[in-house]
Amino acid sequence: MDRKLFIDGEWVDAIDARRIEINDPATGDRVGSSSIAGRVDVDRAVEAAKRALVPWGATHADERARMLHRAADLIEERVDAIADALTREQGKPIPDARKEILFGVTVLHYYAEEGRRLGGSIRPAARPDIRSIVTTAPVGVVGGIVPWNYPVDLYAWKVAPVLAAGCTLVVKPPHETPLAIGLVVQCFIDAGLPAGVLNDLPGTGPEVGAALAEHPGIAMISATASVPAGQSIMRAGAATLKRMSLELGGHSPFIVMDDADIEEAAAAAARRSFSNMGQICIAVNRILVAKPIHATFVEALVAETRKIELGHGVEPGVLYGPVLNESVRTRTTRHIDDAVRRGGRLVTGGTAPKGGLYDKGFFFEPALVDDVPDGALAVTEETFGPLAAIRPFANDREALAIANALPFGLAAYVYSGDLERAWSMAEQIEAGAVGVNVNDTSELQAPFGGWKMSGVGRELGREGIEAYRESKHIKLRLRSRIG
Structure with missing residues (x-):
């Protein structure tokens, strides 16, 4: 499998035509290759995501849900091919690869429905002629950074709530394991996702990850990374006061x-x-x-x-x-x-x-x-x-x-x-x-994330989608009241 970057609805080569060979860690055999993005490619992808942001945010939640459900169904239909690619590029056995991918499918279905439940509230006001409305809106263009150990699963953890929340996305999948993700991206394309809503740029952390963290067009970074990488991302995003969701290392x-x-x-x-x-x-x-x-x-x-x-x-x-x-x-x-x-x-x-x-x-x-x-x-x-x-x-x-x-x-x-x-x-x-008395702490409907140096923010659960919405207070005065 030889894949390219995915920008603005098209598979394209990197501007500087860089590529990387992907080899099977069990045999050393060549599995495929991937384009490797640079900073100029990030600029192209962010611009595409910015153009798509308003129309995607205005798309009815039911329609966004339909596309997410369809993408999830296609991933499940193609799970064998995706699992084979994942095993050959990352090393984990087929049963674990299938389990990972199918949990990602479940995450997509879950957030498709959570997106339908986003709403607001009317709060008490100090005067009888005032209505205090609290609502939310998409936070903006999100930069996603995905690790190589569970690339498909953690891709879903980011893409599903971001898209369901009405945001657009530029993702840096791991350059070590980009092939299975390429097959997943094709499922989103085949599900009818509009151009620019999802952009996928395999690349290195010091170059593409840093470019996303620094970019003024990115409103929020969602990254799963090591503690040093998370610290670097936070420092790079400080100049533009980016919102951060960082799931970092543990012990x-x-x-x-x-x-x-x-x-x-x-x-x-x-x-x-x-x-x-x-x-x-x-x-x-x-x-x-x-x-x-x-x-x-x-x-x-x-x-x-x-x-x-x-x-x-x-x-x-x-x-x-x-x-x-x-x-x-x-x-x-x-x-x-x-x-x-x-x-x-x-x-x-x-x-x-x-x-x-x-x-x-x-x-x-x-x-x-x-x-x-x-x-x-x-x-x-x-x-x-x-x-x-x-x-x-x-x-x-x-x-x-x-x-x-x-x-x-x-x-x-x-x-x-x-x-x-x-x-x-x-x-x-x-x-x-x-x-x-259980050796797994992740649960789809419960928040996942770290204390102390293990990160900020939460993924999964309702918290996982609320992270990508910005609160807004609308205060109305009624000019007249009946009676």
Whole structure:
């Protein structure tokens, strides 16, 4: 697959004709290529989005909903082709690729209907001849920045509420994984989306991401990125006081209390640590285990981790694939080495497997390091790779202090047989979402986002569409009243 930029309703080459090759991280084989946008291309796309803004905002919510529903239906019809492209460019197995894409479909359907429910209210006024009306309007042209780890899913998280809210959009999909998104964009085209409403420009963060953040024609930025990238985006957007929705990095603690079901907690921790090879913003990074069950839990977790078999994600039965590229393996190895050097114990994994397919791709055995001391990279920096660090704790107070010690607060997990005890812990953890006896914190109708350095703003839920509407107060005086 060889794709171009999508600007003002047309597939076009970048002005400077730059392209990038996309290779399968499991085999090294060429998958396709993509045009790579530059700043001039961003200018073209923003102008197109500005021209489309007023007519799209004036389009009835029912008509906007019809197009979103139709695009979602087309994505679902083409899910096999899109999933194949996603697996070959990103590495995740086909079942995970399909799951990602189909959740994106659900998000599109959800916001199609939420757009119909946008309204206003009449508020109390200080005088009987005054009517105080509060309404909302589209915030304007939105710049979207999408990461490579869940490109289709997170594309839907941005595109669906933006379009349903009546805004137009210029998206920077990841240059590492732009191909499946190209197929998704075609679904929007085939659904009848007007020219200029959605513009799609694969490119790098330092160039295209920065151009969007700085552009005076962009009213708001919605980005899923690392903490340093989010800080850069916020600084760049400060000059024009852009509204921001930033879902940034995390460092999720997974707390296993002494009354937890050990086998259940170990299976949940392994899946949340190593699904998509740990390349998830809400992946488990720190596993905090009560001392009385520490040894038993580690034994169960090692057993679960060693069940993981790596392979090419397009092959039937493969549930775990390669990491995206060599930089992920290098960073993960650096974090392991640092933890061991500080006194931690590598209890399983932590090397690149050898032989056959493994010699061609970016494969890495999921790693567990036990007794990792505070201050190690593995427990202070987001690895974003297949590594989980284990640390015992003495009591609930210590577990809470460790969980809240970092400047991140995206997600956390608590496993306990005592719901009241777990609830108390969950209420005091400084994170945007906490899973209690469940290893996933995202829910379509609930807000998703981080505390502290893990971001500002929320996606999903009603909050996810309200972010793209600007409040307006209209105050009316009635000249006469009957009676």
